Amino acid sequence: MFYDRARIYVKGGDGGAGAVAFRREKYVPEGGPSGGDGGRGGNVVFIGDEGLRTLVDFRYKRHYKGDRGDHGQAKNMSGRSGADIILRIPVGTVVLDDDSGETIADITKHGQRVVVAAGGRGGRGNARFMSNTNKAPTLAENGEPGEERWLRLELKLLADVGLVGFPNVGKSTIISKVSAAKPKIADYHFTTLVPNLGVVQIEDGESFVMADIPGLIEGAHTGAGLGHEFLRHTERTRLILHVLDISGSEERDPLEDYRIIQEELKLYSPMLAERPVIIVANKMDVPGAEENLKRLQESIKDQEIFAVSAATGEGLQALIYHIARVLPDTPVPNIVTMTDEHRVTKAEPENRFTIRREGDLFVVEGDEIEKHAKMSFFDSEASVYRFQNILKVMGVDDALREEGIKEGDKVEIAGFMFDWV
Known part of the structure; x- marks a missing residue:
């Protein structure tokens, strides 16, 4: 059967978490932090294949996720990066973001490789947070979440x-x-x-x-x-x-x-x-x-x-x-293609976050602030303190006060609940 359209969900693998560890060896007093970084999550990659003629493979399986990176370990050992998922698609396929309609890639050559969902970077271990003022940090990061999106695939035949x-x-x-x-x-x-x-x-x-x-x-x-x-x-x-x-x-x-x-x-x-x-x-x-x-x-x-x-x-x-x-x-038609490696520069939006009120609950939304929340270890006092500083620097504290937040009200960020004190 000939299928020339498909809609699929792709998600890059999450990064591995950084480790909190300290060097403990005989004759090495106060060896210092030695927690390694987490591994990067696997990408979801499209590769053009001139041997394929339809998108039938995407009719029966529509969800693709990259592997998660391994967590960091002691002795400054970084976690292993997650494996990429390689998906072969017919030459002539246009890859569109299903929400915005933006063209992500135009596969026009055999072997053309395009990353459509990048894996998240690994979280930093506590060895990366050592400074002159903090020789023994107990702070580390969770891995960054991988990119996720719904894609629309449209096959346009390449014929003379x-x-x-x-x-x-x-x-x-x-x-x-x-x-x-x-x-x-x-x-x-x-x-x-x-x-x-x-x-x-x-x-x-x-x-x-x-x-x-x-x-x-x-x-x-x-x-x-x-x-x-x-x-x-x-x-x-x-x-x-x-x-x-x-x-x-x-x-x-x-x-x-x-x-x-x-x-x-x-x-x-x-x-x-x-x-x-x-x-x-x-x-x-x-x-x-x-x-x-x-x-x-x-x-x-x-x-x-x-x-x-x-x-x-x-x-x-x-x-x-x-x-x-x-x-x-007869000239070959001009086909607008996306380069395999390209850099897109976008203007920073004025509002880095938004605040939505639901009774006594204040919901803070925004890609940047949600990423910081997901990469924080809230079981660690040092991580909580760092996250609070991020909120202050971004202006979230002041914005919540302007919205009328009071002692004891709840704040929700990326699914995490906090009490305002």
């Missing part, structure tokens, strides 16, 4: 040539005759429900990939019929073959069909409408085709027109050889 046209004009028959593809062929509309790829071999060893895009109808750019489901598969084709039923056997005018489909491509993507087009006048073996072909040639003089019959094979060889001649000079 795309067949477009109304339903039942013969696109599937054409690709079955010129390649080894075996699409379902029948005499009714929307026989083809999924795109089909076929490799067309030329006698001199050259080849190109042809995609049979399911039938479009008027209004396809708004999602009508199979519109949005498959229009995107035409975005990366270098050359468009516009197949027309030149016989008018469906009681439609071939000239009007051409105008409608070209308009749909333009409305969906203006760049797509500028792609080179070859008109394929199919069903020349049906009575009435000759008259319509003359009308088409008189009306459209700036496009190449090939008269063929997919049923008998007439004209297909000339069409294939012409495609093979023009493809080397």
Whole structure:
């Protein structure tokens, strides 16, 4: 089955916790802190694989989590980093953040590697907190939580040539005759429900990939019929073959069909409408085709027109050889890709946290403050004192007073409950 969309949840592994330990050896009095750092959590990584053709693997398993880093140990031994999760996806897949719609990656090359959920860093052990004023710190950190998000995957086929046209004009028959593809062929509309790829071999060893895009109808750019489901598969084709039923056997005018489909491509993507087009006048073996072909040639003089019959094979060889001649000079569409390693700089928001009141409960929310809370050991007095200082420096204390907090009220941060004193 062909699946070209998927929605999955990914989470990087949490970092391991830092250790609180002291060097205890004979003849080494007051050896000092020796707690090691926790290991980094494993990343969730996508790798492009040209051997895959669908996203079916993500239909049955939708949650992926990186391994947690190991905790630090005594004698300054750091924990082992968690193993990355490697997920192979088809080349041509666009990775989007499901909440914001932001493009995270565009997998266009075999072996392209993208980290979609980074593992959290390991917490620091107490050896990292030693200073001139504190020679024996009892402070350490929990590991940083790994990134988590819902992703939307959309596969856009990478083909040299795309067949477009109304339903039942013969696109599937054409690709079955010129390649080894075996699409379902029948005499009714929307026989083809999924795109089909076929490799067309030329006698001199050259080849190109042809995609049979399911039938479009008027209004396809708004999602009508199979519109949005498959229009995107035409975005990366270098050359468009516009197949027309030149016989008018469906009681439609071939000239009007051409105008409608070209308009749909333009409305969906203006760049797509500028792609080179070859008109394929199919069903020349049906009575009435000759008259319509003359009308088409008189009306459209700036496009190449090939008269063929997919049923008998007439004209297909000339069409294939012409495609093979023009493809080397046809530019590859510009594909906006995300580099494997890139740095994104974002302006710091004015509000680093927000306060929401629920009766006597004050809920403090914000990525930064919640991360500090999750990385603090509240069983340790030193960690609690450090967390209180962080709240003061960030301005949380003052903000709570402005909100009217009173002695004994509850404060919630990242699921942790505190009494205000």
